[in-house]
Amino acid sequence: MSAYTNEAKYVLQDLQSDPSNGLSTQEVEKRLSTYGYNKLHESKKKTLVQRFIEQFKDVMIIILLIAAAISFVVAFEEKSASAFFEPLLILFIVVLNAIVGVYQENKAEKSLEALQKMTTPQSRVIRDGKEQIIQTSDLVPGDIVKLEAGDFIPADCRLVEANALKSDESILTGESVPVDKKADAIIAENEPLGDRVNMVYSGCVLTNGTAIAVVTETGMQTEMGKIAGLLDGDDNQKTPLQERLAKLGTYLGIVALIICAIIFVMGIMDGMPILEIFMTAVSLAVSAIPEGLPVIVTVVLSIGVGRMAQRHAIVKRLPAVETLGSTSIICSDKTGTLTQNKMTLLKAYVDGQEIEDISDHNDEQVKKLLAYAILCSDASIYIDDEGKEVSVGDPTETSIIAAGRKNGMMQDDLATTYPRLAELPFDSDRKMMSTINQIDGKNIVIVKGAYDEMNLHMIHGDLGKAAEVVEAMSKEALRVIAVAYKEIDEIPTELTSEILENDLTFMGVVGMIDPPREEVKASVATCIKAGIKPIMITGDHVLTATVIASQLGIYKEGDLAISGQELIKMSDEELSDQLEKISVYARVSPEDKIRIVKAWQAKDKVVSMTGDGVNDAPSLKAADIGCAMGITGTDVAKSAADLILMDDNFATIVEAVREGRGIYNNIRRVVGYLLGTNIGEIAVVFFAMLLWRKTPLLSMQLLWINLATDSLPAIALGMEPIHEGVMNEKPRPKQEGIFANGLGVQVVLQGIMFGLLSLIAFKIGMDDGGLADGRTMAFIVLGLSQVHHAFSMRSHKSLFKIGPFTNKSLNKAAAVSIALMLIVIFIQPITTIFGLDHLSIHLYAMAWILSITPVIVLEIAKALGLAK
Ligand code: ATP
DSSP states (O other), rough: OGGGGHHHHHHHHTTTTTTTTTTTTHHHHHHHHHHOOOOOOOOOEEEEEEEEHHOOOEEEEEEHHHHHHHHHHHHHHHTTTGGGHHHHHHHHHHHHHHHHHHHHHHHHHHHHHHHHHHHHOEEEETTTTTEEEEEEGGGGGGEEEETTTTOOOOOOOEEEEEEEEEEOHHHOOOOOSSSEETOOOOOOOTGGGGOOEEEOOOTTTEEEEEEEEEEEEEGGGHHHHHHHOOOOOOOOOOHHHHHHHHHHHHHHHHHHHHHHHHHHHHHHHTTTTHHHHHHHHHHHHHOOOOOOOOHHHHHHHHHHHHHHHHHTTTEEHHHHHHHHTTOOOOESTTTTBBBBOOOOOEEEETTEEEEESSSSOOOOOHHHHHHHHHHOOOEEEEEEETTTTEEESOHHHHHHHHHHHHTTHHHHHHHHHHHHEEEEEEETTEEEEEEEEETTTTTEEEEEEEEHHHHHEEEEEEEEEEHOOOOOOOHEEEEEEEEEEEEESSOOOSSOOOHHHSSEEEEEEEEEOOBTTTTTHHHHHHHHHHHHHEEEEOOOHHHHHHHHHHHTTSTTOOEEEEHHHHHHSOHHHHHHHGGEEEEEESOOOOHHHHHHHHHHHTOOOOEEEOOOOOGGHHHHHHEEEEEEEETTOOHHHHHHHHHTTTTTTTHHHHHHHHHHOOOOOOOOHHHHHHHHHHHHHHHHHHHHHHHOOOOSSSSHHHIIIIIIIIIHHHHHTTTTTOOGGGSSSSOOOTTTOOOTTTTHHHHHHHHHHHHHEEEEEEEHHHHHHHHHHHHHHHHHHHHHHHHHHHTTHHHHHHHOHOTTTTOHHHHHHHHHHHHHHHHHHHTTTTHHHTTTTOOHHHHHHHHHHHHHHHHHHHHHHHHHHHOO
């Protein structure tokens, strides 16, 4: 019989489980071996061969393949064995490139997968009579799970208890309105899934309420499992920069083709042998194409993602890496992100008396206040096997439960003596929660929440003094929670805020401290230096928030701190006018967050926003960088975010921005370097052809240069450590292109310089000993000057200021590159196979001097402030 056609107690019997104890560890192990893990089969991955073939879809690679084909034809015509070396080398490079591409893609994907594993979902279950947090994949049928708003439902479950529960089942049914769920409903067999209101289904989202449920199906047996195959999406996201670079590659290919055509026409008109024209065309195509670029950019991005993960920031979408670097506004929650979320109850106010320090010997009134607050709490504290106190749930509540324990009041005893009959769960919009408990034979509604929100519509009692106490406590940065109650005759059939949270008698307040995180102050200072405005957006009281914000340096003299109510009254124009001055938004609702994001975005700012609750998902999506909390964040917030902060820490966002800036700078270095060298190659081939109708470098020589002296230093440049000053600069504007700030002009000038120097070298060599000597000279100058130039590209500051050899990867890469050059230059028969010749010593010296010239020119330009 299906679980939805039966009462919950029979379903529990069938599954041999019970809601208070759950399953035992032994039973769970048995069931795990019977039912397997609670996982969907993973989507089919592309095979290595498929990936390999995909590498050849690139325009650049296709041009190279055509070049190889032409080169084969030329070799057949020449009928010499050595002529085949050239096309084979081109093919070798193309295949090598494809292999490296597949390898890197695989590696990047693996590391992203590994990161995703770090954020695997967890579930709250009752096992062995205790509430525990376990990996969702370990759930088995019969497990008792506790669910709350914001959770992804971990498996198909029959509800045992449901409070104001709503589930968004659009993923299964297509119905976008959340469905009301009821534990006591019984549904006829074969009713459609959307009508089975006593069940919740794996993969759907709880949008409201809390529940206790028993797992009925796991893994592929769930409704989601049955359709899992349909949902496999290809998440292969490219960053905007990668897309732009792919386009750039295509443009360069087109430029190469145009230049080839010009050379062709020129050669034919001059009556050059057709084979030679073909060879030059091949050289040009090869020289224009930055084969390594896409792969190297992927490598740099994935190294950066790994570095961020080490700093507790998990990047969920690759494009976020780039956007992070240009973040100009960081909107942050207070509790847990700027503060430690370690609440300690310090003070209370009850029955007209102020208690300055809650001790372990409080009077009856204080104990009653604590008892009511505990009864209206969902968190718990238990003692683990080692005798340690473990808190589960909201720290606001655990601090109250801990204070109760100090006064000899155990939560379980209270819950048994005064059983909970119904509840209306907490949400960030109402900022309160309610329960109905049976106390001394009466039905008592207990409401606990933010004092000012409760006071708005519903409490009676001696409130004059209370208001003063609340204000005083808030000014001391305490979070103040009020408790109120009323007696009702019957439990209402519909539990709504209007019915329960009205007409209450005020009982008292408790004040708890949540100290700021120590590292945050320095991070705030870093932000401000980096031209980033930190803003606090909190559900807490405006005074509490302002005190903490000023302790951290977020709020300064002259700034504004406004409440959600004030914000609502402001028009969009007023908000826009005041925006720069407001550094604290208090008592805001999740909807307000979207308005704040949009207001900043209208000023062209890149906004990062933190969030944890179910209602935060829209603002996380609206922000340029949505950051979800790894510890306290709901599944919904995590799935909407671009970045997950594993330690919920503000400082981690700032670190991620620093990394983002570093990665972007490194990509700029790599792109500038590789394109500069390509332009140099085009220039030398084109001008030599124009001036002397000669090919100064054969395609295999160019390919060797690209392989040996381009790729390795480029990868090493991508690993350049983040420079100290990176957080002293203003954020990069949103629309700024990669070639901004003069990089484009610089790249072209540098390219032309390489070209000219190689051209001079070619001429000198040719005059001295003929074509092979000229090519040897051009080969040495072009190759070595690029290796040397990689060092200059590290910074716009002088090499001597940053230390010429402080990028260790570059030192190693340069050594290998130079060794590869020397092998070809000096070792026979390799020299001859490459179409090169041995030179006299003074020519080698001359070549070396020419190759070092770009570094000297750039040092002079840097000294004059001309280089970027
Ligand atoms: P932030 O938005 O910075 O995380 P916050 O924790 O104050 O701050 P919410 O969780 O939305 O934001 O809480 C808003 C207010 O609701 C709190 O200031 C507090 O007064 C009240 N509150 C928080 N938790 C509870 C709870 N478990 N029960 C009752 N009231 C609560």
